Amino acid sequence: xxxxxxxxxxxxxxxxxxxxxxxxxxxxxxxxxxxxxxxxxxxxxxxxxxxxxxxxxxxxxxxxxxxxxxxxxxxxxxxxxxxxxxxxxxxxxxxxxxxxxxxxxxxxxxxxxxxxxxxxxxxxxxxxxxxxxx
Numbered sequence: 068x069x070x071x072x073x074x075x076x077x078x079x080x081x082x083x084x085x086x087x088x089x090x091x092x093x094x095x096x097x098x099x100x101x102x103x104x105x106x107x108x109x110x111x112x113x114x115x116x117x118x119x120x121x122x123x124x125x126x127x128x129x130x131x132x133x134x135x136x137x138x139x140x141x142x143x144x145x146x147x148x149x150x151x152x153x154x155x156x157x158x159x160x161x162x163x164x165x166x167x168x169x170x171x172x173x174x175x176x177x178x179x180x181x182x183x184x185x186x187x188x189x190x191x192x193x194x195x196x197x198x199x200x201x
Contacts, residue, residue, distance in 0.1 A: 068109075068112055068113065069107065069108070069109060069112045069187065070112065070113050070114075070115070070188040070189070070190055070192070070193040071104065071108060071112060071114045071115070071131075071185065071186065071187055071188055072114065072115040072117055072125070072177055072186050072187075072188050073114055073115070073116060073117065073129075073151075073184065073185050074117045074118075074119040074184045075116065075117070075118065075119065076118075076119050076120040076121065077118045077120070077121050077122055078120070078121060081118070082116055082118065082127050082153070082156065085116065085127075085129070085153050086127075086153045089152060089153070090132060090151065090152040090153075091150070091151060091152075092139075092148050092149075092150050093105070093148055093149050093150070093151050093185075094138045094141075094146075094148035095138070095140055095148075096138070096147070096148075096184060096185060097141075097146065098183065098184060100180075100183060101183055101184045101185040101186075102145075102146060102185075104183075104185040104186060104187060105135050105148070105149050105185055106135045106147055108131045108134060108135065108149050109131060109134060110131055110133070110134055111130055111131060111132075112130065112131045113128060113129075113130055113154075113193065114128065114129040114131065114151060115127075115128060115188060115193065116128070116129050116153070117177070118160075122160070123162060123164075124160035124161055124162045124163065125157065125160060125161040125166075125196055125200070126156065126157055126160045127153060127154070127155055127156040127157050128153075128154045128155045128157075129151045129152060129154055130151065130152060130154055131149055131150070131151055132150045132151060132152050133149060133150035134149060135147040135148065135149050136148060136149075157200035158200060158201065159199075159200050159201065160200070161196050161199045161200050163177070165199060166178065166196065166199075169199070171191070171192075171195055172192055172196070175188065175189075175192050176188065
């Protein structure tokens with residue numbers, strides 16, 4: 068199993084809306100590295116859901132339910148989407164500030180590649196962030 072972090076501006080798509088929807092197509096990614104990460108996602112991979120722009124915090128866990136396919140919102144076939152579903156909201160959201168202050172998370176992609184919207188997370192990093200949410 069692989070672990071990922073995806074970013075969403077809560078004014079565009081908020082965690083609570085995602086939970087209400089029960090699943091969503093993760094589309095609209097227009098960065099090649101983020102697209103390549105979507106292509107690496109496998110069914111049942113776990114995802115940290117991060118509110119970007121506003122909040123700057125990990126708010127919950129989701130999972131991949133459908134592996135990549137052509138993004139229907141894009142012209143052509145170079146862009147892809149995956150389907151995801153929410154698993155659990157964090158009792159305590161984990162802020163970017165907390166992540167930056169944790170010595171064991173200094174190499175997390177959220178810090179190293181801050182502008183990337185879909186990024187891999189090491190299993191150990193995932194566990195640490197999960198523990199921080201309790």
